[in-house]
Amino acid sequence: MNDTIAVHLPDLEGRLCTDLETRQQMATDLGNILSEIPCAVLRPQSGQDIATVLTAAGQLGLSVTIRGLGRSVYGQAVVGPGGVLIDMSGFNKVHTVEQDRCVVDAGATWTSVLEATIAHGLTPPVLTDFVDLSVGGTLSWGGMGATSFRQGLQVDNVLELEVITTDGALHHCSPEKEADLFYSVLGGMGLVGVMTRVTLRLIAAPKRVRRLQIPYSELAVMQEDLLKLVKERRVDAAEGLIVAPRGKWENLMEISIFYDTDEPDEAFVLCGLHGAVDAITRIDSTYAEFTTRLGDLKTLPCQPTEKPHAHPWWSTMTSQNLSTALIGQLVNSMDASKSGPFDLILTYPVPTAVSRTPLPRVPATEWLFLVANFLCVDAADHVQIAETLEQNRELFEQSAAAHPHGAVDPVCAVDYSKSEWVAHFGDVWPAFEAAKHKYDPLGTLDKARRVF
Ligand SMILES: Cc1cc2nc3c(=O)[nH]c(=O)nc-3n(C[C@H](O)[C@H](O)[C@H](O)COP(=O)(O)OP(=O)(O)OC[C@H]3O[C@@H](n4cnc5c(N)ncnc54)[C@H](O)[C@@H]3O)c2cc1C
Known part of the structure; x- marks a missing residue:
């Protein structure tokens, strides 16, 4: 089976790997929960390689999954049975940087x-x-x-895409040109076409960042203060963390002020906040250090050390009140005394009006609160993984019951049904479905996911 596609292909500039070692390396993702060995792995060197493999797979009735760095947690970058994987990680050049934009390969890292x-x-x-x-x-x-909260999502800051569709055609799409393709590939979970090049919007980078970390005894009070700060635009970046560095869960607001030379006006930023401002931690750094503060995958504390980990992460976007309740349930279910260095819950507010691209569907509330749980589990502890997945589903159902549109987070570890996807997308579903049928009529891209 694994040689079927190889014999149908003309010479490629890149490599189509059918050896077991490469295929096994690409069988799972960071989540380390779901796995499937691909029948072949394409390491493309050109768009033509991608076009050739997509059309051959379509003719052979094989499904194709696109993979960036495979840092998904629940099979989003894992093939369906007998599928071909396109590994975009080597397709990673930064081509040009201009004053307001840059052009990069889709496999480039941020x-x-x-x-x-x-x-x-x-x-x-x-x-x-x-x-x-x-x-x-x-x-x-x-x-x-x-x-x-100021700039929208990353998809709201894309100017143009180069996309290869499953018939092998190369498209240059934007809000003005083939907009149906543009808006179904952005947020389209790799189901409509392969992004090969991306034109990203750029703005001036600040030189320095002052990060202020303020402990809060009450989660709801921290969330209220976060909302106040972003509404009043007193800060440039804002997040709330729930962490357990001392064996019990603690709330930590982390706000950042971007600046060039003048000292940030901390008194203005901190005025009227209800956290323990006297216990504040200050971290001053260059902007580059701020953006890479979590390091890379090798330095991430949730990475395998002496034993492999699984990452059954869960996230949703919901209203402020429900986010507080959901985080409360998460905290009650997790033993802080056993928490690892990367076990944390993240929350922050975003006004839904800044999300202008249709597919990352957001709830129909004025403000959404992100809730994201980064729990790491011993990969051999199948009971805890199963219990966590069950809890993820219960939490998702609460979120979806309150806000049917926008409760699905495509990157987390929940097995959504087709009807849940349709309910999540709501009135943008017909356009997404039409684009899928137009640009991938054979359903070559990722049959394993139950979206279509
Ligand atoms: C430590 C950590 C922190 C994170 N923090 C954040 C965060 O702050 N905010 C946030 O939004 N997300 C965050 N994420 C989630 C992250 O955005 C997703 O998991 C992302 O998909 C991972 O990128 P990847 O390159 O590993 O993609 P992969 O896991 O390889 O692929 C993810 C999906 O993208 C599709 N895809 C990949 N490349 C292409 C392409 N060229 N064309 C079309 N489809 C493609 C795949 O088919 C798949 O469906 C975090 C993840 C990790 C591991």
């Missing part, structure tokens, strides 16, 4: 994009907290970060 743009005093407006992720990977769901 780390390499930042290296290139900061050298010109520029930055993408929104970054994920952890930047060792591929551009195509985060744009395939949306990409949200601590500056989203």
